Amino acid sequence: MSLKEYNPEKIENLIQESWKQNNSYEAVISKTKEKFYCLSMFPYPSGKLHMGHVRNYTIGDVISRFKRMQGFNVLQPMGWDAFGLPAENAAIQNKVDPQSWTEQNIESMKLQLERLGFSYDWSKEVKTCDPNYFKWEQEIFTKLQQKGLVYRKKSLVNWDPVDETVLANEQVIDGKGWRSGATVELKEIDQWFLKITDYADELLSSIENLDWPDNVKSMQKNWIGKSFGSEIKFKLLNNKELCAFTTRIDTIYGVTFIAISPNHPIAQNLATDNPEIDEFIKQCNSTKMAEADMAKAEKLGLKTSLKVRHPFADINLDVWIANYVLMDYGTGVIMGVPAHDERDYEFAKKYNIEIKQVVESDELPSTNKGILIDSDIFTGQESNEAIKNINNYLEKNNIGKGIENFRLRDWGVSRQRFWGCPIPVVYDNGKPIFLENKDLPVELPKIKDGESPRPLSQNKDFFDLGSGKTREVDTFDTFVDSSWYYARFTAADNNKKALDENSNYWLPVDLYIGGIEHAILHLLYSRFFHKAMRDIGLVDGDEPFKKLLTQGMVLKDGFKMSKSKGNTVDPQKFIDKYGADTIRLYMMFTSPPEQSLEWSDTAIEGSYRFLKRIWALISDRKVYSKESPNNFTKVELKLRQKSHQTLKKVTNDYAQRNSFNTAVASIMELLNAIPDSFKSNQATEAELFCLDEVIQFTLKMLSPITPHISLYLWKEYTDSDGHDFENSWPKYNEDLLKVEDFQLIIQVNGKVRGKEHISIDTEQTEIERLSKENENVKKVLANQPIKKVIYVKEKLINFVI
RNA sequence: GGGGAUGUGGUGGAACUGGUAGACACGCUUGGCUUAGAACCAAGUGCCGAAAGGUGUGGGGGUUCGACUCCCUCCAUCCCUACCA
Incomplete structure (x- = not known):
């Protein structure tokens, strides 16, 4: 009973029903077939699929289906990155429970995924907000603590004094809280950190073996940012020391000032009895700036009364507090070399500080390495040679040393939010106790109808355990949730263990597909997590994702689709109109996966037309x-x-x-x-x-x-x-x-002048003769002497005259 | 500021290893079918030129018999920049 006209909705429903009944895509361990674990980045359940999802998941499904046809045992799971800010915002705005908001979103998005015919093994679905997921996350955290990978440190957060909440960077607009409009303050609070820097070297070296795109590898390498530099001590006139970090110790004779970070303990100290310094530091710290804003900000400095001795020369240097010196990188102290550093140059110009050239170059500032000048006994040496010699000198005289330095910082995982995984810690009179399996999971308090979620710190029922005991009120960064979900899929139905023997069969992920915007943070955190889980005995292998495919963005009129630009296109409209096959075909046909894809309402018609022709x-x-x-x-x-x-x-x-x-x-x-x-x-x-x-x-x-x-x-x-x-x-x-003849391209001086069909076994001399006889070629050659003949087999011949 | 990409007809893109630039589509034009439209079918379509021919892959320079492809340089756009996910 064949249908007369192509009716996508009807046949797609029929086929999807048959897949469901046959459990067609449930993945089971096989001894005969080679496994292939294909994973697409799970979505945040915002309520509706957007075009980026459709593209990402179509790519993953096409590859999964192809691999299945090639005889692989394919696992393709799907789940939900279900904790996060949007749920909390929606909950506060509409006075609903973030859990039911999230669950509803999951339900409707799951229907959309099913409608698109993706061959997921839904029996392994995970939701990060499910206690049977985050219980194991909490257990892993405790094990990481036992392994010495967890510590507590004070660090700064954006504080909204009106809403009395910590704000994310994106919630701070021009220094004001997005909802309250209050001027945001910086507040220093205790937070939990994971020692990702313990793995810096391994994270760097094992990138080489990954089958990942080179651009992502470069981004990760540069993010980790291993550099070889020097630590050098400058003696303060009061006999204390300032230790600076530099990668250009060869420019030591060009130092004309010292600058310290506003957050350096010495700066903080000076502020206690100096209102001017206190005011300056407050100004620098008005908001927690993103690195990009920091770079754009005007360089500000304040000269302190402190002076240091130049360790090599008979001069004293002023100590400045400067907003462009980062406390998190190096030692929080820099030696200012205006002649050979662009930032120092700009700073010196502004504050009339001396600029002293010590490396040969035509103009200043120059950051190039070269021959040293005016550098005492090191004069005439080449930069790299001088770096070696000066480092030796530093070490011999106990005033510093050559060291390795990483740009990578430890990972702060505390978030002062409601809708996240509770950090499994209890404080006994302030002393942290890490909860073990029997006390897990720590669940979030339930929210009553018509109430908004409040920060856990305001929920006495949650945190006050009596007799001096309190619960940790922070939740995990949602990157923690997404750092190990790829592994949990392989043991999703196990409520006795985080991972199990199935995990060893399926892991690592053979192909991971997702947006390029995750090239650094998510992918680096996951790599770290895998190595840490390996070291607490949870997984085998060193890396979570063998191969990576980074898909480009979906654009509309040349711009990324976003709500703020108002150029979003709802995929559902096109699924309803043309069916799943058409939109899948369009996504695959329009651009290669790694490039951005320009959405066009009319071009999708072409894909639909093609399917109608197939049908006909x-x-x-x-x-x-x-x-x-x-x-x-x-x-x-x-x-x-x-x-x-x-x-x-x-x-x-x-x-x-x-x-x-x-x-x-x-x-x-x-x-x-x-x-x-x-x-x-x-x-x-x-x-x-x-x-x-x-x-x-x-x-x-x-x-x-x-x-x-x-x-x-x-x-x-x-x-x-x-x-x-x-x-x-x-x-x-x-x-x-096999072909019998081919089309020969005849060129004169590299320009195409004729084409001939030539049988495949023709000798080169014969081809030359035939080529010269071509009417047009004959005309161009015009009996001029031929200097050179280049023949590319079965392709072209080029006469040079 | 730093790091990473991208740039080819009116549009999306192809050219995989340095060897015919523009495959395959969208759009447009003309014709067919139709009372008309939609749908469908056929032909054409980089630019300049009547043609011969010239010219053309963001701009400029270089290497090569030959460059979208390799090198240098400049410009534009996008992504990430550690609390959006």
Whole structure:
């Protein structure tokens, strides 16, 4: 009972129903098949899928389906990054429980994912806000503490004095709280940190072995930022010391001032009895600035009364407090070398500080290395040589040393929020006790109807345990939740252990797919977590994600789709109008996965049209079931060749290149290449045989991208239940790929002047002769002497005159 | 400021290893079908030029017989920058 017209909604529902009934995509351990764990970054449940999700998940599904057809045992799970700010904001705004808000969002987004036909194993679904998820996160935290990877440290947060809450960077707009409008203050509070810096060297060195895009590898390397520099002590005139960090110790004779961070203990100390310094530090610390804002901010400094001795020269240097010196990098103290550092130069110009050149160069400032000048005994040495010698000198005289330094900082995981995973700590008269398995999970308090969530610190019922005991009121950074979810999927249904023997079978993730915006933070935190989990005996292996595919953004009119720009396009509208297969096809056809994708309301029509043409071609036909003919005409052979060529190309595009757009284009070409006679009622047996080959290959090749129409038509076409269709990939015939002639390009001085069909076994001398006889080539050559002939086999010949 | 990308017709993109630039689509134009429209089918379509031909991959320079591809330099746009996820 075939349908007359292509009705995507109808056939997609039918096919999805059959997948559900057969549990088609439930992943079970296999001893015979090779495993393939394909993971797409799980979404934050904001309520609706956006185009970025549709693209990300289509890529993951296409690869999963293709791998399944190639005989792999595929695990493709899906879950929810369910804690986070938006739920809390929505809850406060609408006086609803963040949990029910989140659950509702999950429910509707899950329906959308199912409607798109993604082949997820839903039996392994995880939600980070589920106690059966975060219980294990809390347990891992305690184990990390036992391993010595957790510590407590004071650090600064943005404080909204009106709302009495800590604000995220994005909630601070022009120094004011986004909701209250109050001027944001900086507040120093105790927070939990994970010692990711203990793994800095390993995180850096093991990047090399990852099958990741080079740009992501570079970003991570630069973020970790290992540098070789020097620590050098400057004696204060009161005999105390200031220790500075520099990567350019060769410029030591060019130092004309010392600058310390406003957050350096000495600066803080000076502030206690100096109102001017106190005021200046407050000004520098008015808000917690993002690194980008910090770089743009005007350089500000204040000269203190302190002076230090230059360790190599008979001079005293002023100590400044400067806003561009970061407490978190190096020692929080820098030696100011205006001639050879751009920031120091700008600062020196502004405050009329001396600029002293010590490395040869035509103009200042110059950060290039070179030959030292005016540097006492080091004069004439090259920078790198001088660095070595000066470091030796420092060490010998006990005034410093050469050291390794990392830009990477430890990971602060405390958040002063409600909707997050509670940090599993209890304080006994202020002393932290880390809760173990029997006391876990620590759950969030329930919220009554019509009430908004309050910070846990305001919920006495939650934190006050009596007899001097209190609960930790901070929750985890949501990056903690997403740092190990890839592992939990493999043991999602286990409520006795965080991970189990299945985890060892499935891990590591063979292919991880997600947005490039996660190139640094999420991916680095996950790598750290995997190594830390390895060291507490939870997982094998050193890395969580073997291969990475970073997908580009979805743009509209050249800009990232965002609510603030008002250029979002709701995918649901197009799913309703054209069906899942069309939108999946469009996503794959329009751009290669790594590049940004420009959304177009009209271009998607083209994908729909293509599927309608497929429908029109196949829906009334039946499989060719007679014996294969013995003889083929030239035209027939040409089509067969095209079929096998296309299959070869598509296989390569899927398996090696992740180049789905070109795969689709070549399938379109194949269909365009079918001569009309093959499709007519008068078609010969041989023609029908060739057409059948095109149809079978096409349905198979399209199946990963447009699984519904492909499977539906396959069942109808072959009069079968199609049970093997999604588990087998066709093979091309090498013999049919051989060609008899080729098109020769004839160039003169690199410009194309003619083309000739040449049979494949023609000798080069004969090719030269034939080329020169080409009318147009003859005209251009005009009997001039030929200086050189370049022949590229079976491709082109170039005459240089 | 630092780090990482991207730039090819009116539009999305192709050219995989330095070897025919513009595959495959969208749009547009013309024609067919139709009372008309939609849908569908056929042909054409980088730019300049009547044609011959010239020219063309963000701008400028270089290497090469030959450059979208390699090198230098400049410009524009985007992503990340540690509490958005």
